Each structure stands twice: as C-alpha cells, then as structure tokens.
Amino acid sequence: MAANIKKLLLPTAMARAGWALVERREDIEGVPYEVRMPVPEFHALLEDVAGVALSVTPFGDKELDAGPRLEAVARIGVGYDAVDVPALTRRKIPLLIAGTANSVAVAEAGVYLLMSLARRGAAMDRMVHEGRWSERYANAPVELYARTALVIGFGKIGTRAAKRLAAMEMNVLVYDPYIYAETIRGMGYEPVADLDEAVARADFITIHCPKTRETTGMFGAARFAHMKKSAFLVNTARGGIVDEGALYEALKERRIAGAALDVFEEEPTPKKNPLLSLDNFIAAPHVAGVTRESLDRMAVTTVQNLFSVLDGKPNRDNVVNKEVLG
Numbered sequence: 415m416a417a418n419i420k421k422l423l424l425p426t427a428m429a430r431a432g433w434a435l436v437e438r439r440e441d442i443e444g445v446p447y448e449v450r451m452p453v454p455e456f457h458a459l460l461e462d463v464a465g466v467a468l469s470v471t472p473f474g475d476k477e478l479d480a481g482p483r484l485e486a487v488a489r490i491g492v493g494y495d496a497v498d499v500p501a502l503t504r505r506k507i508p509l510l511i512a513g514t515a516n517s518v519a520v521a522e523a524g525v526y527l528l529m530s531l532a533r534r535g536a537a538m539d540r541m542v543h544e545g546r547w548s549e550r551y552a553n554a555p556v557e558l559y560a561r562t563a564l565v566i567g568f569g570k571i572g573t574r575a576a577k578r579l580a581a582m583e584m585n586v587l588v589y590d591p592y593i594y595a596e597t598i599r600g601m602g603y604e605p606v607a608d609l610d611e612a613v614a615r616a617d618f619i620t621i622h623c624p625k626t627r628e629t630t631g632m633f634g635a636a637r638f639a640h641m642k643k644s645a646f647l648v649n650t651a652r653g654g655i656v657d658e659g660a661l662y663e664a665l666k667e668r669r670i671a672g673a674a675l676d677v678f679e680e681e682p683t684p685k686k687n688p689l690l691s692l693d694n695f696i697a698a699p700h701v702a703g704v705t706r707e708s709l710d711r712m713a714v715t716t717v718q719n720l721f722s723v724l725d726g727k728p729n730r731d732n733v734v735n736k737e738v739l740g
Contacts, residue, residue: 420464421445422720428467428490432713435721442724460484465720474498478505486723490716491516491703492570493652495625499735509734510719514570515711516703521574523702524620524650527674528563528579530696531646532556532618537693556644558582564606564616566632567623567651568593575620576603587612590623613640618648625652633657638664646672650702653677662688665695676702 419441424433426446436444447459449469460466460481466473467488478484478501487502488510502509530536533555541549563579565572568590580586586603589612595605606612609632613619619641623629633647634657641647647670649656658679664670674696675689681700689695703712715732722729728739 419443420724421462422717423447423459423463423466424717425449425467425469425490427469428716429709429713431710432467432717435714435717439721442721456480464724467716467720468497470496472496475501478502478507486510486720486728488512488716488719490712493624494734495652503735503738506738508723508728508736508738510716510723510729510732511734512712512715512719513732515715516708517570517574519705519708520571520622520650520702521578522705523676523698524571524575524622524648525578527648527650527676527696527698528618528620528646529558531648531672531674532558536696558584558618561585561617562587562615563618563620564589564612565603566590566609566619566621568598569622569624571650572622573601575622576601579618579620584618587616610637610640613637614642616645617642618646621647621649621651621655623651623655625655630654631657633661635660635663638670641670643669644671646670646674648674650676653679653681658687658689662692665689665692668694672696674698676700 421443422436423445426448433444436442445459445463447456449471457477457480460477462483463481464483465486466484467490469490473487473496475498484507486508489497490512492511494509494511497509499509534553541547560583562585564587565576566589568588576586576588580602587606588598588603589606589609598605632655638660656675661673665673672694676698677700690697719729719732730736730739733739
C-alpha cells in the first residue's frame with residue numbers, strides 16, 4: 415500500500431480547507447514546508463514528491479532538477495511570474511492556477527482602494543485621531559458617481575471590477591487588447607484601443623492585467639503625463655507594472671491626485687520607500703486576494719488541481735501551459 419502513496423509538498427500556511435482534502439485521500443500524503451525555508455532544504459523535500467503547491471516561492475529548472483518525480487506544479491493564486499513556465503513546459507509538467515478562487519477578493523479590494531482614495535479615508539481617520547475636526551472641509555473628498563473609470567485587463571478579476579464600478583453609476587472604459595471589442599461592448603462597457611487616450615479620459619484607473627514583458631513599466635512618466643491632475647490610480651495586479659519612481663514624482667508634484675498600491679517592485683517594500691512619505695498615497699501589503707473566504711477557496715482549488723493531474727484528468731481550465739496536455 416505504502417508504495418502506491420503519492421506525496422504532495424504543501425505550504426504550512428495553506429488554509430486548513432485544503433489540508434482537509436488531502437487527509438481524506440488514503441493514496442495521498444501531504445508533506446508540509448515553510449514558505450521561506452532555505453533553498454537547499456526545499457530542494458531536499460522535492461526529491462520524492464509528485465506535486466507541489468507554491469505561494470511566493472520561485473520555481474524553475476533547479477527546483478525541477480531536485481524533483482525528478484514531479485507530475486504537477488500549482489500556484490495558490492493566479493499570478494505566476496515567479497514560476498519559469500517554459501522550464502515546466504520543456505519537461506511536460508503542467509502549471510495550474512487557482513482560477514476564479516480569489517477574483518472576488520481582488521476585485522473588491524481594487525474598488526475599496528479606489529473609494530478610499532476618493533473619500534480620503536486614511537486622512538479622515540487621522541483627523542479624528544489627532545483631533546483636527548476643523549480641517550475636515552479643507553480638502554473635500556470626491557464622488558464616483560458619473561465619473562469615468564478605466565479597467566485595465568478584462569479577465570476573471572477585471573470583469574468583476576467593471577461590474578462593481580458600473581453598479582456605482584460610473585462610466586466604465588475597458589482596455590484589454592486580447593479581448594474582442596464586441597465582447598466588452600456586449601457586457602455594457604466601452605472598449606478602448608488606445609491606452610494613452612483612455613488614460614487621458616479616466617478619473618479613476620484600476621489595473622488588473624498580468625505582469626508580462628508588455629505590461630512591465632506600463633505606467634511610467636510618459637503615461638502619467640497623460641493622466642488628469644484630478645485622477646487616481648490603483649494597482650492590485652503585480653509590482654513592476656507601475657514604475658514606482660515615476661509614480662512618486664507624479665504624486666509629489668501633484669500631477670495626479672492620488673494612488674494606491676497593493677503590490678510593489680520589491681516585497682516587502684522597504685520602509686524607506688519614498689512613496690510611503692506622501693499624503694496622497696495608500697499602501698497595502700499584497701493582500702488584495704486575501705480574505706477568509708478566498709483563502710479557503712484557493713486552498714481547495716489548488717489541492718483539487720493537483721489531484722486532477724495525479725488522477726489523470728487535469729483541469730484544463732486552470733492549466734497555464736496547456737500545450738503539455740497534448
């Protein structure tokens with residue numbers, strides 16, 4: 415019996431709901447690991463496992479060399495920029511992501527940050543704590559009603575974000591060169607093909623696209639120059655899509671009204687990051703996709719993804735490199 419048991423390497427921090435699924439399988443053994451453990455120790459654990467679930471751990475050829483029995487790699491989430499997908503593909507190992515498991519959480523977080531900027535949430539909180547009520551009318555918040563929102567990326571998260579913004583009676587523009595304009599228009603939003611032109615029209619911009627060669631540095635000095643001085647920017651996608659140095663200059667010089675980042679070029683972002691000194695900037699520690707509900711959904715989906723490969727029925731919808739499936 416023991417010879418037929420397959421091992422899955424799973425983070426200790428993964429939600430209990432995922433571990434519970436593993437415990438119900440007599441033919442599967444869950445092997446725990448610490449996410450930030452030393453690389454040699456992580457490689458040693460890979461030696462005899464059939465699958466691994468990743469949170470923030472980088473994964474490429476060296477890890478694949480350490481895990482000769484690997485059949486599947488899964489991400490507890492939807493981003494996979496820390497995974498060398500071509501390396502997996504060369505060895506015909508599928509990479510699976512968590513599908514829609516955290517799309518609600520990220521979409522809600524994006525809208526929350528956007529509203530926090532508009533309503534000056536952090537500043538208002540400080541006023542009360544510091545007894546500065548007399549200043550409450552000095553810099554009034556703004557409304558979302560009848561304003562123009564630009565959603566960049568119209569995937570599982572962007573579609574949900576657009577729906578929520580439209581529910582607040584905003585005019586919603588969508589930029590996604592990989593989605594047919596007719597599809598976007600059919601859902602009640604305005605498709606835009608020229609990003610600079612769309613940026614110039616937008617009062618609020620929320621980023622929901624993956625980090626790729628095309629999108630890295632998408633928002634730099636040149637693009638900020640197209641934004642309205644009254645406009646706000648939110649990024650809950652990936653660090654590096656927004657050039658933090660250029661963002662700092664644009665915010666400091668009040669060339670845009672405000673910005674919020676949940677993701678940074680370096681994580682954790684250093685305390686000395688100049689953005690953190692600005693009163694028109696809001697930060698969050700890469701938690702847009704983290705809610706009690708989404709943690710459970712991501713854990714369950716990740717484990718089910720691994721099971722699907724081991725059981726010979728890979729969940730094609732969640733496989734990134736579908737070419738390995740034949």
